[in-house]
Amino acid sequence: PQPILLRDYVVPAFLLDRVDLTFELDETSTRVSSRLVLHRNPDHPVSDADLVLDGHELMLESVLLDGEPMSTDRYDVDDESLTIKGLGESAILEITTRIEPQKNTSLMGLYKSNGNFFTQCEAEGFRKITYYLDRPDVMTRFTTTIIADRSKYPVLLSNGNRVGEGQYDRNRHWVKWVDPFKKPSYLFALVAGKLSCLQDSFTTRSGRKVALEIYVEPQDLEKCHHAMESVKRSMKWDEDVYGLEYDLDSYMIVAVSDFNMGAMENKGLNIFNTKYVLARPETATDADYMGVEAVIAHEYFHNWTGNRVTCRDWFQLSLKEGLTVFRDQEFTADMTSRAVKRIDDVRTLRTAQFAEDASPMAHPVRPDSYIEINNFYTVTIYEKGAEVVRMYHTLLGAEGYRKGIDLYFKRHDGQAVTCDDFAAAMGDANGFDFTQFKRWYSQAGTPVVKVVSQFDAANQTYTLDISQTCPPTPGQPEKLPFHIPIALGLLDAAGAEIPLQLAGEASLQGTTRVLQLTEASQRFVFTGISAQPTPSLLRGFSAPVKLDYPWTRQELAFLMAHDSDSFCRWEASHTLIREVLLELIAAARASETLSLPGELVDAMRRALLDEAADPALIALMFTLPAETYLADQVDEIHPDAIRTAREYLRVALAKALRSEFKHTYARFCGATQAYRYAAVDIAKRALKNVCLGYLTSLDEPAFIELAQTQFQQANNMTDSQAALAALVELPQGATALADFANRWQDDPLVMNKWFTLQAMDKRADALDRVRALQQHPAFQITNPNKVYALLATFCSSNLAGFHRADGAGYAFAAEQILVLDKLNPQVASRLARSFNRWKKLEPTRRAQAKTALEKLAAHADLSRDVFEIISKNLA
Numbered sequence: 001p002q003p004i005l006l007r008d009y010v011v012p013a014f015l016l017d018r019v020d021l022t023f024e025l026d027e028t029s030t031r032v033s034s035r036l037v038l039h040r041n042p043d044h045p046v047s048d049a050d051l052v053l054d055g056h057e058l059m060l061e062s063v064l065l066d067g068e069p070m071s072t073d074r075y076d077v078d079d080e081s082l083t084i085k086g087l088g089e090s091a092i093l094e095i096t097t098r099i100e101p102q103k104n105t106s107l108m109g110l111y112k113s114n115g116n117f118f119t120q121c122e123a124e125g126f127r128k129i130t131y132y133l134d135r136p137d138v139m140t141r142f143t144t145t146i147i148a149d150r151s152k153y154p155v156l157l158s159n160g161n162r163v164g165e166g167q168y169d170r171n172r173h174w175v176k177w178v179d180p181f182k183k184p185s186y187l188f189a190l191v192a193g194k195l196s197c198l199q200d201s202f203t204t205r206s207g208r209k210v211a212l213e214i215y216v217e218p219q220d221l222e223k224c225h226h227a228m229e230s231v232k233r234s235m236k237w238d239e240d241v242y243g244l245e246y247d248l249d250s251y252m253i254v255a256v257s258d259f260n261m262g263a264m265e266n267k268g269l270n271i272f273n274t275k276y277v278l279a280r281p282e283t284a285t286d287a288d289y290m291g292v293e294a295v296i297a298h299e300y301f302h303n304w305t306g307n308r309v310t311c312r313d314w315f316q317l318s319l320k321e322g323l324t325v326f327r328d329q330e331f332t333a334d335m336t337s338r339a340v341k342r343i344d345d346v347r348t349l350r351t352a353q354f355a356e357d358a359s360p361m362a363h364p365v366r367p368d369s370y371i372e373i374n375n376f377y378t379v380t381i382y383e384k385g386a387e388v389v390r391m392y393h394t395l396l397g398a399e400g401y402r403k404g405i406d407l408y409f410k411r412h413d414g415q416a417v418t419c420d421d422f423a424a425a426m427g428d429a430n431g432f433d434f435t436q437f438k439r440w441y442s443q444a445g446t447p448v449v450k451v452v453s454q455f456d457a458a459n460q461t462y463t464l465d466i467s468q469t470c471p472p473t474p475g476q477p478e479k480l481p482f483h484i485p486i487a488l489g490l491l492d493a494a495g496a497e498i499p500l501q502l503a504g505e506a507s508l509q510g511t512t513r514v515l516q517l518t519e520a521s522q523r524f525v526f527t528g529i530s531a532q533p534t535p536s537l538l539r540g541f542s543a544p545v546k547l548d549y550p551w552t553r554q555e556l557a558f559l560m561a562h563d564s565d566s567f568c569r570w571e572a573s574h575t576l577i578r579e580v581l582l583e584l585i586a587a588a589r590a591s592e593t594l595s596l597p598g599e600l601v602d603a604m605r606r607a608l609l610d611e612a613a614d615p616a617l618i619a620l621m622f623t624l625p626a627e628t629y630l631a632d633q634v635d636e637i638h639p640d641a642i643r644t645a646r647e648y649l650r651v652a653l654a655k656a657l658r659s660e661f662k663h664t665y666a667r668f669c670g671a672t673q674a675y676r677y678a679a680v681d682i683a684k685r686a687l688k689n690v691c692l693g694y695l696t697s698l699d700e701p702a703f704i705e706l707a708q709t710q711f712q713q714a715n716n717m718t719d720s721q722a723a724l725a726a727l728v729e730l731p732q733g734a735t736a737l738a739d740f741a742n743r744w745q746d747d748p749l750v751m752n753k754w755f756t757l758q759a760m761d762k763r764a765d766a767l768d769r770v771r772a773l774q775q776h777p778a779f780q781i782t783n784p785n786k787v788y789a790l791l792a793t794f795c796s797s798n799l800a801g802f803h804r805a806d807g808a809g810y811a812f813a814a815e816q817i818l819v820l821d822k823l824n825p826q827v828a829s830r831l832a833r834s835f836n837r838w839k840k841l842e843p844t845r846r847a848q849a850k851t852a853l854e855k856l857a858a859h860a861d862l863s864r865d866v867f868e869i870i871s872k873n874l875a
């Protein structure tokens with residue numbers, strides 16, 4: 001397979017005036033008839049270019065040009081396209097194809113799940129439905145007629161507004177939909193089946209009443225209320241914060257259990273993985289509730305950032321994804337706790353995106369090339385892309401940012417545009433030059449910002465010398481300096497904020513300043529500083545960088561207790577724990593005795609006993625960094641040493657703070673009787689369950705009983721799952737697991753949790769357990785959620801389990817990747833990424849991982865998806 005390059009972009013040779021689609025859905029074969037009204041694009045460089053329509057796995061029945069059947073010598077068909085030569089300025093093409101959705105396991109294009117029909121077209125799934133100009137810069141109006149058996153498929157949905165329906169013949173009925181908005185094919189959707197609907201409505205600020213409909217399988221109807229509330233909150237928030245209103249008569253959400261991703265923003269008809277719709281206290285955790293709210297918001301926000309203004313080409317994917325993630329992050333911050341949300345997002349960014357940026361798959365927010373676009377729905381495009389949008393917000397302020405957004409919509413509504421267009425709108429609306437800033441789009445890798453401080457008592461100055469570097473990434477050996485906003489404050493000896501004034505400034509300018517680092521190194525001098533301050537750096541995580549500053553442990557403990565920026569209070573605890581863990585890992589490798597530093601215990605005790613603090617923040621302080629994150633902090637990965645060190649720290653903290661954990665558990669144990677999805681209650685449950693985890697690691701009967709009681713009595717999944725997690729590796733775990741499975745065997749989403757917990761098992765035989773679980777009746781290899789819950793969790797998150805010294809984890813992954821690649825290349829490719837760290841492994845494991853990768857690479861018939869991951873890993 002050949003890479004596709006950004007620099008090869010050419011405008012489409014033809015444009016579409018409209019498209020009319022008719023689907024005759026059937027059990028054995030579905031007929032798709034399409035009528036395309038086209039004309040030549042005057043901007044295309046070649047005036048008589050062929051019309052090349054994309055199409056894949058289609059059976060062509062007939063082609064009509066301007067009403068006349070075309071003889072087969074006037075067009076060419078191959079596995080990827082239908083080419084028509086010699087067209088004039090305009091044409092009407094009628095194309096009929098047949099497809100077999102019931103055999104489609106890739107879950108791209110039209111497919112079946114539990115007897116119902118669904119589509120997924122982003123990025124290039126529409127070409128599996130009919131021959132088309134399947135690229136986002138071809139936008140047109142769609143009309144869709146669906147014909148199907150009335151009793152099997154009573155519900156027939158597509159984009160836009162329902163304009164007609166009726167009986168087609170004795171058994172079949174039809175429904176016709178018209179979407180008044182121009183859209184690219186990737187936003188097309190169709191759903192047909194037996195589904196129940198939860199209805200509600202929302203009145204927009206201009207007074208239009210929008211019908212809200214959530215479609216699910218009948219047994220799930222009672223689990224949709226939280227999703228519906230989330231829709232209404234999202235619509236209101238987008239009006240309040242962005243001035244954006246919904247634009248169709250109805251907004252539909254459909255939940256499907258077989259889905260590759262989280263959800264899809266098809267115009268007016270969003271299709272969701274059930275995981276992000278269904279929630280009830282007994283079955284969904286607090287994290288699940290937050291996930292539903294965030295993904296509903298995300299897809300809803302795409303209606304403007306993605307659909308009304310879309311991407312010119314797939315290299316610009318972050319134009320819609322980074323922006324929409326930033327929007328959903330801010331929405332969640334407003335709905336829940338801003339500090340907690342920011343910490344959660346930074347943890348994801350560091351654990352997943354920094355890892356990607358350091359891997360063979362590293363790519364810029366706007367990639368220069370790809371082999372398979374589906375491989376680029378990554379944490380870099382999404383999460384780092386969101387950080388880039390956040391930096392515009394930080395540099396321009398809330399008002400300036402909003403001016404930029406308004407100009408962006410004024411200029412580009414109804415268009416397919418680029419990241420440069422977005423930057424231009426932001427810059428032009430504010431008279432701000434984003435030229436250098438745009439390197440965030442083109443240069444991959446995580447910059448390292450080094451800060452050196454110097455206090456001068458005689459002159460009462462405090463000097464920060466700040467420098468930046470960025471490690472090489474594939475194809476980019478050298479980097480130019482980034483434009484980096486660095487928010488910071490200074491604390492005096494009592495922990496109070498010092499008002500700040502830079503040399504040359506006429507007056508004091510607040511206590512948090514945003515410095516702009518644009519050179520490789522720069523000096524900033526604060527004046528009027530009378531005593532040695534403690535710097536609080538990168539407040540709110542103002543840029544996606546690694547910060548290098550030599551804080552002492554005393555300073556970190558001080559910041560944990562006093563920083564006015566909640567993010568930085570947590571960050572100080574994180575830095576302290578990370579340092580201790582790195583020392584423990586080194587000691588474990590050298591087989592030295594491990595010991596717990598007193599400063600850490602004292603600082604953590606103070607945090608735990610601080611009853612004025614937000615319990616959610618304390619819970620996050622006590623959540624140890626993931627093994628995979630630690631693996632990214634060392635030069636050579638020794639998985640067992642990482643596990644030993646991390647487990648040692650967990651138990652040692654539990655021993656040192658035994659009575660404090662016990663006290664805190666008791667303090668919050670009865671605090672949330674009836675379940676409420678509210679930030680205060682979520683915080684209490686989080687801290688209580690963190691304490692339970694530490695206490696059970698002591699292996700004392702009283703604490704195990706505590707977990708068992710919680711497991712039996714819990715009235716919500718957050719508490720139930722936390723108790724099960726605390727028990728799972730203990731002798732009592734087997735009974736708890738069996739009870740859980742017995743109770744939830746018919747609830748696929750709950751069973752995913754059961755698989756995930758076991759995939760994370762830290763005992764030596766984890767791989768055998770995973771293999772055995774593949775035989776469990778609730779596991780299905782064709783269901784992505786199941787593969788992610790069991791196989792992907794084991795391979796990408798169970799560090800020491802997957803990276804077993806004997807290489808059995810690698811052989812297992814390779815075997816599963818090959819099986820999955822035949823069924824669903826996107827899912828297979830996700831599993832293949834488990835190898836992304838292989839070059840940093842200690843030599844024995846590195847050799848074994850390489851062997852597994854080379855064996856995979858030797859298969860000639862790999863999908864483009866898996867081929868790209870494997871070949872980049874071996875490059």
Ligand code: B3K
Nearest residue numbers: 122123261263264265374
């Ligand atoms: N835009 C979709 C992702 C489509 C996945 C394509 N393989 C979900 C989202 O970001 O909202």
Ligand code: ZN
Nearest residue numbers: 298302321324
């Ligand atoms: Zn998105």
